[in-house]
Amino acid sequence: MTAYLITSVSVVGAAPTDLLIRDGVVAEVGPGLSAPDATVVDGTGLVALPGLVDLHTHLREPGREDAETVESGSRAAALGGYTAVCAMANTSPVADTAGVVEQVWRLGREAGLVDVQPIGAVTVGLAGERLAELGAMADSAARVRIFSDDGYCVADPKLMRRALEYVKAFDGIIAQHAEEPRLTEGAQMHEGEVSTRLGLIGWPAVAEEAIIARDVLLTEHVGGRLHVCHVSTAGSVEVLRQAKARGVRVTAEVTPHHLLLTDERATTYDPVFKVNPPLRTAADIAALRTALADGVLDVIATDHAPHAVEDKECEWAYARPGMLGLETALSIALDVLGPQWDLIAERMSRTPARIAGLTGHGVDPAPGVPANLTLVDPAARRTIEPAELASRSRNTPYARMTLPGRIVATFLRGEPTVLDGKAVK
Amino acid sequence: MIRHLLSGADLDADTATEILDTAAEMATVAGREIKKLPALRGRTVVNLFYEDSTRTRISFEAAAKRLSADVINFSAKGSSVTKGESLKDTALTLQAMGADAVVVRHPASGAPHRLANWVDGSVVNAGDGTHEHPTQALLDAYTMRARLGRLAGLSVAVVGDVLHSRVARSNVLLLSTLGAKVTLVGPPTLIPVDIAAALAPGTDVSYDLDSVLPNVDVVMMLRVQRERMNDSYFPSAREYARRYGLDGPRMRRLPAHAIVMHPGPMNRGMEITPEVADSPRSTIVEQVTNGVSVRMAVLYLLLGGNNR
Incomplete structure (x- = not known):
């Protein structure tokens, strides 16, 4: 060596x-x-920073190897300064069994560019109807600790409660994509002035905030651990601030794009700016940046979401939501935070490694x-x-x-x- | 002159007025025995329709033909579109065929904006999703000016499902540019958020049709789909008609000179009663006639007919 x-x-x-x-x-x-x-x-x-750790990556394999593979995504991650990524479960087939999470984990080992830590689905097929075999995934070689139906919200309150409760047995975390589905039917972008002008169906901020408010109460009730994916609104920050002040075991992430880009980007109708949750307003960005600095938001996570050309080079409403992030995240953090290296290390390496339980990552060189x-x-x-x-x-x-x-x-x-x-x- | 007509916001007051004035000249052609001008001879206009809209398509078709353009009708039905060809590939095909103008109707908001990136010719938005329908706004403005003699200072109520209406958005933008005052009227569920800030700062919103009617010069009724009640925008078609429909007694609250407009197709008995639709105040049939003149003017000016 x-x-x-x-x-x-x-x-x-x-x-x-x-x-x-x-x-x-x-x-x-x-x-x-x-x-x-x-x-x-x-x-x-x-x-020199401790290797970056991404709590929210879509590697697309198995299923959409035309958009990304574990290997290509791992290379993108390494080039972005990452040494570990958590791979979201919305593959095809869905990572809802020990078999699939072990496959992803093994592909990550074979690529050998970053540690690929699979996230398991909360519910079978991400359908939000019954729990996946969370324990089997936890006990598998992939040692899954974070579970998420990301892309979909675990909207059923009873199911969410059970999930938060059940994973306590192995110190698991439920990472929630907070989106009340009845409030976002057909939604295409942030509901506000720009969506009105563009005639695109709005995704109201309250659809995110209502789920986070419910989930922190459920988490408090059962004594579980909640992680909130891609927080995007000023109102969500306030809900989280209050929950954390009460001592609820909740952590939260924000994406680079929600720290930088506003819904005005949609005015070109170029779906490269279509993402879920959608780009919000300048006031939301200001609140997110403040929360990132003061710790209400714990982590910058990329929500790296590769999509094939044909899924983006089309009408806005027909395009898939999501944007690349791994190779640009650190640059956006530098742009947003300036050279606050300790804060960057905290939000992009130490804290995400701790949340994911990735020992050996997120530790300063010593x-x-x-x-x-x-x-x-x-x-x-x-x-x-x-x-x-x-x-x-x-x-x-x-x-x-x-x-x-x-x-x-x-x-x-x-x-x-x-x-x-x-x-x- | 602008290259594309995608939004009412593309038109400043001078350009809009030029189009309306040109449309008035075009209207004289319709009165002739031979309703044809040679202005666009040898030019190709493609009507690219992803939604069924016979009235808008034939209006554009008549406009292009009266200007002697070659017209190709390309509808989503019976074409490769149903086989899943992308908008971009269709655009490249039209480009290869040498389309000078593409008139596009599409269920997705913003599709004409996307198309404009992929073709060299002019793109005319003939209605995109719940976004805009700028030639409808132009023909509405033309109709108001013809009936009332002016646009500046007019008070216009636009009533109904503003949220899902491309006609409303284009009208707010264009009428504000031309100095008219617009009041949007409908149940709060059907008025989009921040509409004044989004479109034109002087725009008013009211939830009470009866209080608005005595003070307007124009009332424009929008089509309201009965199915909206299934999504809880309003409780029932009957309640909608009672609160926001224009019937005879309501019509009589209007000032004597005020006109009633509707972009069609109407839901008689829903947003408008037959008594109103067929009354002398109604401009609904004139709007159709004026539509051809206005679309002639748009095609003529976009394709540079005035400087050849």
Whole structure:
């Protein structure tokens, strides 16, 4: 196993130092290290972060390998600075059995670019009718701890209560896609001024807020653990703020796109901006950013959602919702938060690793720690070209935007997955 | 002149007025024995209709033919569209055939905007989903101007299912641009959120038709589908008609000069009674006639007929 000596690198924003990586762990940290057998990586001007962890990734395999595979998605993740991703369950077949989650887990191991941690479906076929075999998935080789019907809301309150209760046996979490389905029938974009102008059916903020309010009460009642996916509204933030103040065991994520883009993007009718939950207003963005800084929102998660060209190059109403995120998330975080490295490490690595129970991830580089880390060049600026992305799909909402920051290298257990900004394999 | 007509917002006051003035000239053609001008000879106009709308399609067809254009009718039925061809592939096909203008009717809001990215010719929105129908707004404005002599300062009530109405959106935009005052009337469930901010800041909203009628110059009734009651927008067709339908007694609350409009097709007995629809105040048949003149003007101006 090759050793790597990263010189003059700022660890999470601290003064420059050297990092020696050997045998899969960070062997030494300190200025002026020497290791003649090690490959030297010049870290001057770079920031080392614990490898990023994504709680919300769609890898599309099995079922839609034309849009993404575990391997292509893993490569996109590594290029984005990630060392672990949680793969959502809405594949085809749905990841609602031990067999499917083990398949995804095994494909992730074979790709070897990031740790792929499968998320299991809450209900059979995501149909919202009866519980999937949550225990079997938890006991499988994939050791599933997060369960989600993402794409669909577990709307039935009794079923949601049972799910929150049942997974307590193995310290599981229910990750809810908060969307009251009766309030969003046919919905195409945020309900507001822009949807009125465009004649597109509105997705009202209250459809998200009502479910979160219900779910935090259910979680409190049964003493479970709730994670709220892709929080998108100012009202949701207030519900979460109150719940957290009461001590409810709830965590929440926000996506890069909900921190940056508003519903005005829909005015072109280009479905690359169609996503669920939809892009909201500038006031929502302001509330989300505040909540991210003060911790009401725990995590930035990508909701990386690759889609084939034909599923986006069409009428808005017929397009599938979702956008790419893995290769641009850190740049958006830098753009939104500035060089607050400790906050970025907290929201994109340490906290998501803790929520997902991924030991060995989300730990700052220090002697003896597994060498899962990424090197960022904060001074670089890059223009996003969809054709240059490693994802099989092209549906990035940031096409031709110039964003700060570039991932120079990523290490997974001491092995580089990205060097000089390029995927190693 | 603009290249595409996708929205009422594409028209500033000068452009809209030019279209209305040109339509008035076109109307004189309809009075002749030979109802034809050579203006668009050799140009190809495609009517691309993804929804059944015989009245709008034949109106555009008559308009294009009176200008001597070659007209191709491409309807979703009996074409490759039913075999699942994408809008983009259809656009590329029309492009390859050399369409100078594509008149598109589509159930999805924004489809004409997408189409405009993929063809070189002019795109005319002939109604997209619940978004807009700008030539309907132009023919409505033309009709008001013809009957009442002006548009600036007029007070217009648009009554009914504004939420799902492409006619209402285009009318609010165009009438506001031309200086008329629009009041939207309907049950709160059928008035979209933030409508004034979304379309035109001076737009008013009322839930009470009776209080609005004595003060308007024009009342425009929108088609209301009975099926909306199944989605709880209102309790029953009868209650809707009682609260928001225009019947004889209500019509008599209007000022003496006021006109009654409807874009058609009407639900007689729902939003409008036969007594009103067939009264001298009603402009419903004139609207159809004026539609051809206005669409002639739109095609003529978009295809550069005025500078050739």
